Structures are given as structure tokens and as C-alpha cells.
């Protein structure tokens with residue numbers, strides 16, 4: 229579909245976006261998956277031994293896990309229905325377009341609530357500290373087979389970066405999505421911007437979340453349990469998050 233706008237630059241941008249969105253989604257997703265596969269084969273999981281120990285320290289509270297679970301589930305459903313709209317201009321999984329659109333709106337509301345909740349409860353743990361520089365200097369040890377554990381608080385510098393990345397794009401996708409859901413309230417140019425920004429945020433979030441899911445599971449044995457039962461082993465905490473471990477030991 230092509231749009232006419234009072235602003236030719238914006239109209240061209242939107243038409244370019246509509247023409248290439250499928251290709252960009254495909255390339256970014258395949259690119260991240262190839263990067264993950266390459267990392268897994270060449271470098272492999274970080275500190276495998278930490279995955280076999282008994283989880284005994286509470287890392288995520290039931291409240292944090294519920295918010296993360298709702299955010300994760302709603303994100304997956306939004307991504308599947310959203311990709312179906314963008315690429316094929318149809319509904320998905322045998323659903324009509326109208327049914328898929330309704331599902332998209334319901335899960336968008338859940339994504340909004342759970343995102344705002346997660347952004348709020350993890351804000352304090354995501355403020356950068358001076359020791360985070362040392363984590364960045366060695367990229368968290370992810371680029372070497374040697375086991376190294378740079379300084380880290382409750383969240384390491386990479387997780388903090390992902391927190392800010394996902395916060396920025398979640399807010400952008402929520403606001404642009406709200407505008408697209410109420411088209412009668414906005415002018416054409418604003419809606420064209422909303423459409424482009426909604427797509428760009430979706431591409432960023434999908435690629436970022438795939439990488440995040442890999443880092444929270446296969447790349448770091450012993451981590452995935454935090455979003456299921458909420459606990460990690462003492463050794464896991466001591467090695468991956470030494471500053472946080474010290475804090476909880478003192479408590």
C-alpha cells in the first residue's frame with residue numbers, strides 16, 4: 229500500500245519502509261541467529277560447571293518473575309501476529325485478520341502493563357556504576373573461551389545495557405502502537421511516523437530479545453532457572469555477580 233502525504237520525504241520514507249520491512253526483519257533475525265550459532269560453536273557456554281549446582285539463593289522474586297513472564301509471553305504473541313501483519317498483510321495461525329488484530333491489541337495491553345512494571349522494579353539495579361567499565365573492557369568474557377568473571381552488581385553491565393535498550397524500544401513501540409490503534413485522533417504525517425517507528429522498534433526488540441534469550445539460557449548455564457523457580461547456586465552468584473553476592477552475604 230502506498231500513502232500520499234503533505235510531506236514528500238515522509239511519504240517516501242514510509243513507502244521505502246513498507247517495501248523493505250520484510251527483508252529487514254528477515255535479515256536482522258537471521259543475522260542474530262547466525263551470530264548466536266557462531267558464538268555457541270566457537271566460544272561455547274560460559275562456565276558450564278555452574279549449571280550443575282543446586283540453586284539455593286533467591287535471585288528473582290515471584291513478583292519479578294510474574295512481570296517478566298507476562299512480558300515475555302505477550303512479546304512472543306505480539307511478534308508473531310505483528311510479523312504476520314507486516315509481511316503477509318494477513319492474520320496468523322489460521323485466524324482472520326480481525327481476530328489476529330484483536331489478539332494483538334489484548335496482548336499489547338498486557339505488554340504495556342508488564343513492561344512498565346519491569347522498567348520500574350529493575351530501575352535501581354540498572355543504573356551504571358564505575359566498575360561496569362571493567363565489564364565492558366572484556367565484553368563480559370563473552371569473546372573468549374577462558375573463564376573470566378568481571379565485576380558485576382545484581383545485573384552486569386551487559387544486562388543493564390539491555391534493560392535501557394528494551395526500555396527505550398518498549399516505550400517507543402507502546403506509544404507508536406497507541407497512535408496506530410486510534411488513527412482518527414492523529415494527522416496523516418504523525419501516523420506515518422508512528423508506523424515507521426513501530427516497525428523499527430519491533431525489529432530492534434525482536435533481534436535484541438533473541439540475543440537476550442540466548443544469553444539468559446544456553447550461553448550461561450544455571451541462569452534460566454531464575455525466571456522459572458527464581459533461584460541460583462551460591463557459586464553462580466559468586467562468579468557471575470560478585471558485588472551482588474557480597475551484598476547478600478552481608479545481609
Ligand code: HEM
Pocket residue numbers: 287288296299300303304346350383386387388390391394398433437440441442444445451452453454455
Ligand atoms: C523470549 C524469551 C526470554 C527469555 C528466555 C528470557 C530470559 C531471561 C532471564 C533468564 C533473565 C534473568 C537473568 C538473570 O537473572 O541474570 C531475564 C531478565 C530480564 N529480561 Fe528476559 N527473557 C525473555 C524475554 C524477555 C523480553 C521479551 C523482555 C523485554 C522486552 C525481557 C527483558 C528482560 C530484562 C530487562 C531483564 C533484566 C536484565 C537482564 O537480565 O538483561 N526478557 N530474562
